[in-house]
Structures are given as C-alpha cells and as structure tokens.
Amino acid sequence: MASFPILPYSVVTWRPSVKLNPPISYSAKDRAFKVSCDHSCFEARDIKYRPPGTQINLLNDVSFTLPEKSFGLIFGRSGSGKTTLLQLIAGLTKPTSGSIYIQRYSDDGKPTQPPVLLSPERVGIVFQFPERYFVADNVFDEITFGLPRLKSDLKVKELIARRLERAITSVGLSGISLDKNPNSLSGGYKRRLALAVQLVQTPELLVLDEPLAGLDWKARADVVKLLKNLKKELTILVVSHDLKELTPLVDKSWRMDVGGLLTEKPLPV
Numbered sequence: 001m002a003s004f005p006i007l008p009y010s011v012v013t014w015r016p017s018v019k020l021n022p023p024i025s026y027s028a029k030d031r032a033f034k035v036s037c038d039h040s041c042f043e044a045r046d047i048k049y050r051p052p053g054t055q056i057n058l059l060n061d062v063s064f065t066l067p068e069k070s071f072g073l074i075f076g077r078s079g080s081g082k083t084t085l086l087q088l089i090a091g092l093t094k095p096t097s098g099s100i101y102i103q104r105y106s107d108d109g110k111p112t113q114p115p116v117l118l119s120p121e122r123v124g125i126v127f128q129f130p131e132r133y134f135v136a137d138n139v140f141d142e143i144t145f146g147l148p149r150l151k152s153d154l155k156v157k158e159l160i161a162r163r164l165e166r167a168i169t170s171v172g173l174s175g176i177s178l179d180k181n182p183n184s185l186s187g188g189y190k191r192r193l194a195l196a197v198q199l200v201q202t203p204e205l206l207v208l209d210e211p212l213a214g215l216d217w218k219a220r221a222d223v224v225k226l227l228k229n230l231k232k233e234l235t236i237l238v239v240s241h242d243l244k245e246l247t248p249l250v251d252k253s254w255r256m257d258v259g260g261l262l263t264e265k266p267l268p269v
C-alpha cells in the first residue's frame with residue numbers, strides 16, 4: 001500500500017487556504033466538541049441549507065467535528081438530507097448559513113490559530129454510482145481529467161506523474177492497463193478508478209456517498225479493505241446504509257433525521 005497523501009501539503013502550493021473573516025468565536029458549547037481533536041479537525045457549525053426558491057430548510061443547525069485521519073459515517077432515512085450535506089462539505093453548494101472549516105488544536109485542546117474555511121480543493125467527493133459520471137474513454141484520461149494540461153514545465157509534469165502513480169497504486173489499479181476503457185472494468189474496479197480520480201487531486205478529506213451501493217459481495221469487501229487502508233492517511237466521511245460492513249472502520253457516527261437534523265449516535269448494529 002502506497003502512503004498517501006502523495007506530497008507534503010506545502011508542496012501542493014496551488015491549494016489556497018482562505019481565512020475566515022471575522023474569526024469564529026468560541027462558546028462553552030463549542031468547547032465541548034474539542035475533546036476528541038488531537039491536532040486538526042474538520043468542523044461544521046450550525047449549518048442551515050434552504051435551496052434557492054424554496055421555503056423549507058433541508059438542513060437545520062447541523063454541527064459536527066471529525067478529527068483528521070478518522071472515519072466518520074452518517075446514516076439515516078432516505079431523503080433526510082445526507083447527500084445534501086456531503087455536497088455542501090465538498091463546496092458544490094453553499095450553506096444558507098453556518099460554516100465548515102478546519103481547526104487546529106494544541107495537545108490541551110485549545111485552538112492554536114483561527115479556523116480556516118474548508119476550501120473545495122481540500123475535499124474529494126465520490127458520488128453514489130460514480131461510474132455513471134466517467135467522461136474519458138481510457139483509464140489514464142479519466143484519472144488525469146482534472147489535472148493541469150501537460151504544457152506545464154518539467155517539474156510540474158514530474159509532480160503530476162508521481163501523483164498519478166501513487167493514486168493508481170493506492171487504489172490497487174497498478175495491474176490495469178491505462179489504455180483500458182473505464183466502462184469495461186468490473187464494478188469493483190470502477191469504484192477504485194473513481195477513488196483514484198479523487199486521490200490524484202491529493203484531498204485531505206474524502207467524502208463518499210454510498211460507496212458500496214450496487215456492488216457484489218466480493219467488490220464490497222474489496223472497497224471496505226481499500227477504505228481501511230486509505231483511512232491511515234486521509235480523513236474520510238461516508239454516507240451509507242451499509243452499516244454492518246463499515247462498522248469496523250468507523251470512529252464517529254451520526255444519524256440524520258428527516259428535516260436535516262444531525263445527531264451523534266452509535267451505529268445501530
């Protein structure tokens with residue numbers, strides 16, 4: 001298993017960090033969330049989301065804290081707002097109010113600096129049935145689709161080549177020809193490819209919507225094993241109905257109730 005992320009954060013210089021202005025202030029209620037954060041946490045506070053032109057909030061006062069390199073799982077009824085939350089975290093939609101940010105803490109649980117807004121470049125999102133969104137006719141083009149085109153100088157090319165190689169290795173696609181048509185891969189390999197597409201962008205937080213949906217038992221077991229390995233190097237947040245299979249990986253879990261209400265709860269298995 002290749003170690004991941006591929007490059008130290010400082011090397012990937014095109015990833016902007018946006019400071020919140022004004023900085024978030026901390027109440028006694030907020031401090032209760034810090035207990036489990038040793039270093040950095042991905043945090044959401046009081047997220048509300050109402051789609052434009054509608055009268056109903058899909059998400060209501062959603063708050064959570066996910067320590068870095070941990071595995072979080074959100075479960076709950078269909079239509080409760082889980083996918084909507086993932087889309088907000090990935091920056092595909094903006095919350096109506098509230099914020100999602102990264103907070104660093106010292107060993108004694110105090111914030112060491114102002115929170116930094118979570119920018120979309122730091123998040124990789126794998127949609128439910130990601131293979132439906134493949135755009136290229138070979139594996140190489142699919143993985144490199146979102147990368148800078150290769151007019152760049154040699155150093156950038158080398159950097160991209162290393163990122164590509166490590167993404168492929170880390171999802172176990174090394175044995176597959178890069179010329180292969182993505183649609184000719186098995187279900188499990190398509191999921192690996194969808195993960196590689198995100199990993200090549202070196203995200204710090206990977207969010208996955210129903211990563212086991214539609215796979216046979218063998219492919220499901222393979223994806224669980226893959227996620228277990230990725231968890232060593234990345235923070236992962238999953239929305240899933242497949243609680244039993246994912247239980248061994250889960251560090252924190254939440255139930256989303258209809259009306260977009262998120263509560264930290266142990267898995268009901």
Ligand SMILES: Nc1ncnc2c1ncn2[C@@H]1O[C@H](COP(=O)(O)OP(=O)(O)OP(=O)(O)O)[C@@H](O)[C@H]1O
Binds near residue numbers: 051058076084
């Ligand atoms: N842009 C929108 N405008 C209005 N309603 C929306 C919009 N986007 C989603 N919804 C509705 O919001 C609710 C929450 O949808 P969401 O897909 O987030 O739920 P979910 O918990 O992920 O469901 P599932 O488990 O079935 O995937 C659904 O009733 C959906 O129809």
